[in-house]
Amino acid sequence: MKFPKVYSLQDIANLLQCEFVGDASFPIYGMNEIHVVESGDIVFVDHPKYYDKALDSAATVVLINKKVDCPEGKALLISDDPFRDFNTLTRHFKPFQYANVSISASAKVGAGTIIQPNSFIGNHVVIGENCLIHSNVSIYDHTVIGNNVIIHAGTILGADAFYYKKRAEGYDQLLSGGRVVIKDNVGIGALCTIDKGVTGDTIIGEGTKIDNQVHIGHDTVIGKKCLIASQTGIAGCVIIEDEVTIWGQVGTTSGITIGANAVILGQTGVTKSVEGGKSYFGTPIEESREKLKQLANIKKIPEILKKLK
8 A cells, every 4th residue: 555645754653653763754655564565665563473574575664563673774663563553554544435325426437337226336446448337236445447347246346354363352353455456358246255455456357257156355366367166265365377267166275376277176275376287176285186086096995995804
């Protein structure tokens, strides 16, 4: 998430009412999670296990809960609760805006686009030309949709990330200030849910087709011309490269990559990153030929045991 203007380290420290380490005029351009940070961004860390990863990342400002040696060319914001203060920044720079109309006045809708009854188009949404938005679709704030996109009834674009911190009193949600970006010629089935990024974008690549009842988690990036069949659940921060085929009832863990032209057979649990150009099946996931051989051998066990008696 980029800020609307450049802020100084002192500005952000004042907003959070926290100490800082570094030049007070140190420039800050935005904030992001660890996997998408760029130079000029703030990243947060609240566990010693991840201090080095945050300090060595591309982020130039680290929101941290302990004073540590500050790497050259970087700055620190010292907070007793970085998770809470990251949410404070999200609330400040991307506050929730209510709407009392079906299509927000700040939304931009391209020529030839049809929006069927009972759909909601949120604040600052951009929809391209010649799209078809069927009834009862909800498109949350800041979503960007390209040209020639079809979205079927009941789909929701831009819901919050499923991202929580466990505290003594219950679960504390990390607020989502990112977007959903749908490229040209995408088809999205009925009753799909695509969560927005926490600070970055959840992206569906050009020409990808998504069946009914598919869930796509926050900050996931799906490439061009992929096919994703119904009842598939894709976790957050997944990278799916171009022309991947995912059949029905597949589930993935977070933070993995599925290589280009891979085929994931139905009811597979994608528990790790997999290379492109191959077919996979099963839980834990393996190349489909190997997995099917194993299943065939398992069927032979009773016969083998009978011979051993």
